[in-house]
Structure formats: structure tokens, C-alpha cells
Amino acid sequence: MPVFDSFRREQIFALSRRSQQVLFFAAATGLVTGALVAGFEYVTREIVYEELVEAPLWVRCGAPLVGLVLAALSIRFLGGGSAATSEDYIANFHDRNRRLLLRPFPARILAAFFTLGSGGAMGYEGPSIYTGAETGTLLQSRLGRFFSRDEAKVLLVAGAAAGVAAIFRAPATGVVFALEVPYRDDLARRQLLPASIAAAAGYLTFVAFLGTEPLLPVEGSPGFGFVELGGAVALGLVSGALARGFSIALAWIKRFSSAHDPLLLAVGAGAVLAGLAWASDVIFHEPYTLGSGYETVTWSLDPTRATALVALLFVMRAVASGVTLGGGGAGGLFIPLVVQGALLGSAVGGLFGDTDSTLFPLIGIAAFLGAGYRVPLAAVMFVAETTGRPGFIVPGLIAAVTAQLLMGRWSVSGNQVGSRLGHLERRFSMPIASALKTDVLTIPPEATAQEFFWNHVIGSRQQSVPVVDGADYVGTVKIEALQEVPREAWEETAIGDIMRTDVPAAHPGWLLRQAVEAMDSAAVDRLPVTDARGLFIGVVTMDEIIKLDDILDATGDEG
Secondary structure, three states, X not given: OHHHHHHHHHHHHHHHHHHHHHHHHHHHHHHHHHHHHHHHHHHHHHHHHHHHHOOOHHHHHHHHHHHHHHHHXXXXXXXXXXXXXXXXXXXXXXXXXXXXXXXXXHHHHHHHHHHHHOOOOOEOHXXXXXXXXXXXXXXXXXXXXXXXXXXXXXXXXXXXXXXXXXXXXXXXXXXXXXXXXXXXXXXXXXXXXXXXXXXXXXXXHHHHHHOOOOOOOOOOOOOOOHHHHHHHHHHHHHHHHHHHHHHHHHHHHHHHHHOOOHHHHHHHHHHHHHHXXXXXXXXXXXXXXXXXOHHHHHHHOOOOOOHHHHHHXXXXXXHHHHHHHHOOOOOEOHHHHHHHHHHHHHHHHHHOOOOOOOHHHHHHHHHHHHHHHOOHHHHHHHHXXXXXXXXXXXXXXXXXXXXXXXOOOOOOOOOOEOOOOOHHHHHHOOEHHHHEEOOOOOEOOOOEXXXXXXXXXXXXXXXXXXXXXXXXXXXXXXXXXHHHOOHHHHHHOEHHHHOEOOOXXXXXXXXHHHHHHHHHHXXXXXXXXXXOOOEEEEEEEHHHHHHHHHHHHXXXXXX
């Protein structure tokens, strides 16, 4: 016992040391991410885009076309594959056995620089999340011995949290968003402390370079009563419906753009953005359809804006964001959702007669962002941190939760999954090949019931056997079939006469879930597996599935 107790103490101390090391590496990830995001923000926004804002209107209108073409060329010739940034983080989070690739990183960041620096209607959080996730992945790949298998994505998440915390100057938002966004209805687990440390480090590093000015400065503290709470419910319903429509439109745009030449799409999208910018300048005396949209949010916070104008700008900004995405732009969809929410809230506030507060635009942000990205907690936290005004939180939560009700399975992210899989769901999502037996005894249809009894039932203790004619699967014979044949007729009865042909055959592309469902419906404990031509490959049995479950439990392997 003393030896055993000493061994356990050593294990506990080793685990404690490893946990401290993981937090240290998360902090390092946050520091590096904060510095990189600050550099990207400064060069892209403070230098390039701010210079563009001072240019003549014709230059501003034509800039997105040039930026999208350069972004497309960057992806094509530098090997980016696609312009995905934050989407790549979500996709890689769910791929436990693959690291985030470093090779596409320069091309995608350069594409984001051209897109955002030229006035594309997307957000800076996309490249920021991607930068943090890439930083964490690279660091963890160099220090793999300090991480267990359950910690395979810990610095990936920490880096993403640091990226959001830095670009929005909102550390709590960074933590919640990084944990919330991989799932539509769940949170990532075992990542809270590393993500928190990284977010704090990323935020502090960023503000050390670029200051702590709030992203969305708001004056005053809006109050609310029963009318405002009713308005929050109404705004939540409208936000959910429109965010769902926005998500469906973005999904169609992604499919459309994947089927057409990127350079042609970039030119076409640039022309549309130029037209929208010119129209916006004519109507609003400012090309509000250009850029990430912070100026548009500030414009919407004025409660005296005419509702019709706010609704028109809502449509124009939605088109601009979709066109930028379809034209191959690299950036995030977080801020476009924020802009749409602020405009929608302003319009609904006008309908409720709210002409002297910013309450409705703020809860509109929470509702539309929370619904579109399926991150209600991060959405509410974002508005609280970026405005410095917590008075809207209760109506914001009501609106955000209400908006979720109308989203169904839709999201602006195509890589989110519903929720973390439980014990059985993880097993059932594995391919049928993981429990496939190929070295099994079969019986030809011309064999007799006598042979089946002595060679298989008695000799091999098999209660059911696949019937194979040459290489073709033709049926299954079960021990119950012998009860239907008189004992003295076994020697003259062919297996082909008593076999079952209603037992379904599985295919190699099936998941274990499909195999179990087929076995249950056919009341069998084994299932033949055939290829597309009906050639017999092997069987999958309930015993093998149970055995596999025991093995994976013992090894902790979920891959």
C-alpha cells in the first residue's frame, strides 16, 4: 500500500505540473496572438483603410474590386485553398486527429488584408480568430509531450479566444465565443481556464499597443420597462426570422461561389459593391456599405433616424456582406451580424416610438448576432463589453433567446455541429469498418441443412451464417430454420430453400449507427456487408460493436 500511495501521489503531482504548464502555454499563445492581431489591425485599418476613407468617392467605390481581385490571386497562387478563416477554426475543432494547417495561413491573411483594407463588408475578427488558432496549433505541435489526448485542441481554442478578445477589446467575449461557436446548442468543455488565460493575455497585449478605447462608445445608460421588454420579445422574433433568412442566403452564396471562377466572381462582386457604395453616398451622404461597419453601427445608434432609411440601409448592408463573401473576400461574419442587428434594432425601436435611447439597437445586436452565429451568451457579453453599458443585458438576453427559437438548425457557419456527442453517439458515428470481420465462415446455397447443423451450429457455434454463392451474397441461414424442417429431411434440404433473403446487407460506407438500426429492425445480431455489386465482404456483429466499445473505453480513444 505505501508503494501504491507513493505512485498515486506522483501521478497527482505530475498532473498538477502539467496543468500549470498548459496554462503557461495558453498565456504565451495569448501574448503572441495579441501582438499579431494588433499588427494586422494597425496596418490594415489604421493605415490602409483610414487612408482610403480620405480618398475621393470614385476611389473608395472602386477599391473593393481591386481588393477582391488581389485576394483571389493571393489564394490561387499562394496556396490558400479557400478564403476561410474563422470557419477553418470551427472545422478543425471537430477534427480531433488533424492539426490546423500552416501552409494556407499566409495566403489567407494576405487575402484578408486586401479584402478589409479595400473596404470589403466583412469583419476583422475572422483573421484574428484564425491567427490565434494557428498560433496555438503551431505552439502545441512543438510541445506535444506536455498535452494529453483530451487536450488535443486546447491551444487552438485558447488562440481563438485570444484573437476575439484582442480585436474587440473584450476578453470575456473572447472566452465565451471561442467555447460557444463550435456548437449550435452546446459549449466546448475542458477549455475554460486556458481560454480565459489566453484571452486576458491577448487583450492586454493588444491594448498595450492600440489603447483601451471601447469599440462601440455609447453615452448614457438606457432604462427599460414592460414596454421595452415586450419590444425585446418582438425584436427577438424578427431577428430570428431575418437571421435565419440571412444564414440561408449565405449558404446559397457559398455554394454558388464554389462552382464558379474566383476571379470572375471577384470582378462581379467588386462592381456590385461599387454600385452600392455610390448609392449609399447619394442617399446617406456616406458610403456606409463599405468597410467592416463600425461607422454604420454608430449611425444606427441615433434614435432620430427615419425608420424607412434604417430599413433600406439594413438591406444594402446585408447585400454588401453577402456579395463580399461570394466574391471570395476573406474576413469574419461576426461584425456583419452586429451591423445588421444594430440597424434592425433601430428600425424596430422607431416602430415602438423609442426616439431618445439606444436600447433597441443594442439589444438588436445581441439578438441578431446571437441567432446568426448561435452564440447568445457571447452576443450579450459582446455588447456589454464593447459599449461599457450593462443596462441592456436583461432585455438583450430575452431578445437573444427569443431569436434562437426561429433559427432551427440554421447558422451562418456551415461547420458547426449541434452539440457534443455522448458516449453512445460517439461510437455510433464511427465507420462500420471499425467493427467489420472479414475472416468469417460462409455457406453455399447448395449445402444441406445437415452440413449447416454439424459444421456451423455444432462445430463453430454459429447461430446464423451468411449464404454466399461464389462471391455473391444471396441470403442468411439461421438456426431457427432447422426447426421448420423434419430431422430426417435435413440431409436432402438445401440451404437455399430455407435461408432468409430479407436480412438487409450493409455497405462499407455505413456508420455503426446504421448497422445497429438495421440489425434491430431485422431482429438479427449480425449483418452481412457487401459492396455495390453485391459481392460479400464480411459481417458486422453486435458482439464486435460491444467489444469495440470496451476497447475504446479502456484506451480513451475517440478518434
